[in-house]
Amino acid sequence: MSLFRRRKPLAPAIDDDAARVRLLDAAVSVLGRDAGAPLGTVARRAQVDDETARRLFPTRHALVEATVVRGATRIAGAAFLDDGEPREQIAMLIGRVWQDQAPVLPLTRLGARGPYRRSVERALSPCAPRCAKPSR
Known part of the structure; x- marks a missing residue:
């Protein structure tokens, strides 16, 4: 029996840009299976601490919006x-x-019909001139 417990090694520190990408990638995976999953679940999947996740995405809404806009x-x-x-x-x-x-149908539905629709429309605006119907 040991008097000292072994600690788990600390995860190496990552910069905000890398953490943001990891969170967005994890959001696609987690929210693609469960659109109602909390921010903490996404952060754990991304292997990003809750403090960093909350600093980068203060709300779950902000994370979901960033994820659907990226898509x-x-x-x-x-x-x-x-x-x-x-x-x-x-x-x-x-x-x-x-x-x-x-793979991310629940997020696609949120982007097309939910509160993120306007943000998605702005992100898709570069293709609007090519997608527009020709005038007669």
């Missing part, structure tokens, strides 16, 4: 395809969107 920004970036005929471009875009969004 919308990725979709907007994927919308610009220069190769192939229009039918091929549409098929590739649908494939990219499906591949990107299928």
Whole structure:
């Protein structure tokens, strides 16, 4: 029997940018399975302490919004395809969107219908001119 307990080694310190990316990546994973999961669960999955998580995302709402906006920004970036005929471009875009969004359907629904809709629309605005219907 030992009089001293072994302590778990402390996780190496990470900078805010790395912690933010880890939190957003973890949010995709955690909230993709359970859209109602608390911020603490996401922080544990990201291996980021609660204090850092709260400093970067003061509320769960802020984390969810940043996560869905990041996804919308990725979709907007994927919308610009220069190769192939229009039918091929549409098929590739649908494939990219499906591949990107299928694992996080609950977040996609929040982004399209929930309180984050305006933020998502702003993130998707770069593709609006190309997505607009032609005038007659």
